[in-house]
Amino acid sequence: xxxxxxxxxxxxxxxxxxxxxxxxxxxxxxxxxxxxxxxxxxxxxxxxxxxxxxxxxxxxxxxxxxxxxxxxxxxxxxxxxxxxxxxxxxxxxxxxxxxxxxxxxxxxxxxxxxxxxxxxxxxxxxxxxxxxxxxxxxxxxxxxxxxxxxxxxxxxxxxxxxxxxxxxxxxxxxxxxxxxxxxxxxxxxxxxxxxxxxxxxxxxxxxxxxxxxxxxxxxxxxxxxxxxxxxxxxxxxxxxxxxxxxxxxxxxxxxxxxxxxxxxxxxxxxxxxxxxxxxxxxxxxxxxxxxxxxxxxxxxxxxxxxxxxxxxxxxxxxxxxxxxxxxxxxxxxxxxxxxxx
Amino acid sequence: xxxxxxxxxxxxxxxxxxxxxxxxxxxxxxxxxxxxxxxxxxxxxxxxxxxxxxxxxxxxxxxxxxxxxxxxxxxxxxxxxxxxxxxxxxxxxxxxxxxxxxxxxxxxxxxxxxxxxxxxxxxxxxxxxxxxxxxxxxxxxxxxxxxxxxxxxxxxxxxxxxxxxxxxxxxxxxxxxxxxxxxxxxxxxxxxxxxxxxxxxxxxxxxxxxxxxxxxxxxxxxxxxxxxxxxxxxxxxxxxxxxxxxxxxxxxxxxxxxxxxxxxxxxxxxxxxxxxxxxxxxxxxxxxxxxxxxxxxxxxxxxxxxxxxxxxxxxxxxxxxxxxxxxxxxxxxxxxxxxxx
Numbered sequence: 245x246x247x248x249x250x251x252x253x254x255x256x257x258x259x260x261x262x263x264x265x266x267x268x269x270x271x272x273x274x275x276x277x278x279x280x281x282x283x284x285x286x287x288x289x290x291x292x293x294x295x296x297x298x299x300x301x302x303x304x305x306x307x308x309x310x311x312x313x314x315x316x317x318x319x320x321x322x323x324x325x326x327x328x329x330x331x332x333x334x335x336x337x338x339x340x341x342x343x344x345x346x347x348x349x350x351x352x353x354x355x356x357x358x359x360x361x362x363x364x365x366x367x368x369x370x371x372x373x374x375x376x377x378x379x380x381x382x383x384x385x386x387x388x389x390x391x392x393x394x395x396x397x398x399x400x401x402x403x404x405x406x407x408x409x410x411x412x413x414x415x416x417x418x419x420x421x422x423x424x425x426x427x428x429x430x431x432x433x434x435x436x437x438x439x440x441x442x443x444x445x446x447x448x449x450x451x452x453x454x455x456x457x458x459x460x461x462x463x464x465x466x467x468x469x470x471x472x473x474x475x476x477x478x479x480x481x482x483x484x485x486x487x488x489x490x491x492x493x494x495x496x497x498x499x500x501x502x503x504x505x506x507x508x509x510x511x512x513x514x515x516x517x518x519x520x521x522x523x524x525x526x527x528x529x530x531x532x533x534x535x536x537x538x539x540x541x542x543x544x545x546x547x548x549x550x551x552x553x554x555x556x557x558x559x560x561x562x563x564x565x566x567x568x569x570x571x572x573x574x575x576x577x578x579x580x581x582x583x584x585x
Numbered sequence: 586x587x588x589x590x591x592x593x594x595x596x597x598x599x600x601x602x603x604x605x606x607x608x609x610x611x612x613x614x615x616x617x618x619x620x621x622x623x624x625x626x627x628x629x630x631x632x633x634x635x636x637x638x639x640x641x642x643x644x645x646x647x648x649x650x651x652x653x654x655x656x657x658x659x660x661x662x663x664x665x666x667x668x669x670x671x672x673x674x675x676x677x678x679x680x681x682x683x684x685x686x687x688x689x690x691x692x693x694x695x696x697x698x699x700x701x702x703x704x705x706x707x708x709x710x711x712x713x714x715x716x717x718x719x720x721x722x723x724x725x726x727x728x729x730x731x732x733x734x735x736x737x738x739x740x741x742x743x744x745x746x747x748x749x750x751x752x753x754x755x756x757x758x759x760x761x762x763x764x765x766x767x768x769x770x771x772x773x774x775x776x777x778x779x780x781x782x783x784x785x786x787x788x789x790x791x792x793x794x795x796x797x798x799x800x801x802x803x804x805x806x807x808x809x810x811x812x813x814x815x816x817x818x819x820x821x822x823x824x825x826x827x828x829x830x831x832x833x834x835x836x837x838x839x840x841x842x843x844x845x846x847x848x849x850x851x852x853x854x855x856x857x858x859x860x861x862x863x864x865x866x867x868x869x870x871x872x873x874x875x876x877x878x879x880x881x882x883x884x885x886x887x888x889x890x891x892x893x894x895x896x897x898x899x900x901x902x903x904x905x906x907x908x909x910x911x912x913x914x915x916x917x918x919x920x921x922x923x924x925x926x
Contacts, residue, residue: 397771440785443781474854478885505819510815
């Protein structure tokens with residue numbers, strides 16, 4: 245089985261975006277604020293949006309199951325207040341839940357959280373619990389910068405975030421550390437802000453003792469870990485100067501990297517440098533880079549091709565494709581076992 | 586000849602830091618503001634600080650000439666106003682000039698600029714011109730975020746920066762795009778902020794048409810280009826979606842990467858992915874990562890070892906070590922030729 249641990253619902257029916265635009269209007273003019281019930285998307289529309297996009301590509305490329313969460317760039321936690329984020333999160337998570345019910349063999353949910361800049365992260369817990377307990381979601385996406393590129397929240401090692409971590413430990417779920425749209429003109433969203441956030445989050449963990457406080461806490465750092473594997477010597481050396489244990493001990497029981505790196509040399513570096521136990525297959529398909537690479541004639545985000553062409557043994561490929569995901573997402577493993585997989 | 590295009594004076598005599606601390610005190614209490622003449626560092630002290638550090642390692646490792654600029658993390662453009670930055674830049678640049686006069690075969694200067702958040706970059710031009718014309722410097726360091734991690738300046742593609750670019754073109758000098766200390770708690774200076782800035786700067790160039798306005802402008806992106814080479818497929822794909830030319834046409838006549846990547850797999854990726862004409866040897870020695878790698882028994886920042894062990898041919902190694910630096914820093918080439926090199 246091939247599990248893609250990083251998929252977003254980037255192809256939701258247009259009605260969703262139209263509702264969101266009305267929500268923006270409602271921030272300035274409460275008279276224009278839409279009701280949740282103004283949004284109506286049929287099962288047929290959901291089905292079509294998936295069957296003609298993600299599911300079609302999954303079948304073509306040969307992956308089986310996607311951990312599916314709301315579109316990352318649309319989370320836009322910086323817009324409006326907690327109430328705005330809360331309503332929007334509930335809508336987006338419910339759509340992913342419905343997709344997981346329509347295609348139970350191919351999609352299982354991960355939750356976006358109703359984060360809002362300057363608002364206590366513990367306000368996210370009711371939505372988190374609903375998604376895990378009622379929707380059967382197996383993970384969450386945690387935005388280390390709900391300000392959208394202004395980085396006004398404390399680092400992930402700060403106690404401010406601990407209420408989220410306590411719930412993650414209680415439910416035994418990992419978080420993918422994933423920012424949303426940048427509203428800082430310096431940072432292109434998918435070309436700079438995403439990668440910077442990955443590197444930043446890793447370094448926040450490196451300089452702290454967060455995993456002493458939460459030995460079973462698990463973060464998936466997406467986009468191949470940002471700049472981290474490429475600069476693995478730098479990070480090993482910085483940990484050494486900071487008198488931290490070796491990274492294997494200090495961070496690699498808790499931090500995992502996905503394979504959203506869109507060319508062969510990048511995947512080759514990732515699999516050469518990072519222990520195979522810490523690499524989870526992912527594509528973030530129909531995401532930042534949707535085109536076909538003229539150098540290969542294949543989709544940039546068809547990351548399975550790079551894994552297949554890497555030096556990994558069959559046993560190691562199993563870990564990357566399935567074994568590690570079952571370990572990092574225990575609720576995913578349980579859901580699969582309950583179905584006899 | 587082996588040219589290290591990225592060296593900072595990280596080992597300046599203690600008196601420099603002591604003077605800077607007094608300067609900080611003077612920001613709050615003008616009565617404590619030190620005079621420039623309060624700082625006195627003898628040639629003997631400069632000589633010792635270099636001979637026992639950079640020059641010793643250059644001889645041990647086998648590099649010949651370093652493009653030498655003030656310590657990057659000490660630039661701290663976010664502290665005080667333009668006047669503070671201006672005085673500090675003049676002091677630091679003069680010390681690098683004196684080092685270049687004491688060791689003319691081994692050091693040649695690159696200038697820090699007296700940038701200050703919110704202040705027009707054209708205010709930096711007198712210091713830039715002094716360094717080029719009087720000190721014989723061959724390049725500058727340009728900080729894309731003088732706020733120190735708050736990213737309040739416009740992107741490098743903004744016309745705000747054009748006065749600097751006009752002078753760079755006039756004097757035919759490149760800029761190394763290099764931030765300074767982060768005062769944002771989210772970003773570790775050398776583990777996150779430096780790498781993020783490299784990625785950010787590259788993407789600012791990618792989304793813009795800056796090099797149409799300045800076809801001969803040249804940026805060196807340090808630290809191996811941040812996350813860029815590792816995610817080269819992503820950047821190629823993003824350029825494609827943005828309807829930009831191929832990166833080779835769009836950016837690689839103007840953007841160059843140094844080799845400050847502190848492990849073999851990283852250098853192997855860099856040299857596999859980026860055309861050899863765009864790679865300049867550098868170590869940033871006695872910088873962010875000063876220790877010995879237990880996996881190799883060698884200094885992390887002894888980057889020449891990685892180049893030697895890479896797949897580059899002798900001809901390509903010449904380009905990385907010398908040829909490209911002469912092309913990107915024409916004033917360096919002229920200075921060498923004037924000495925018969």
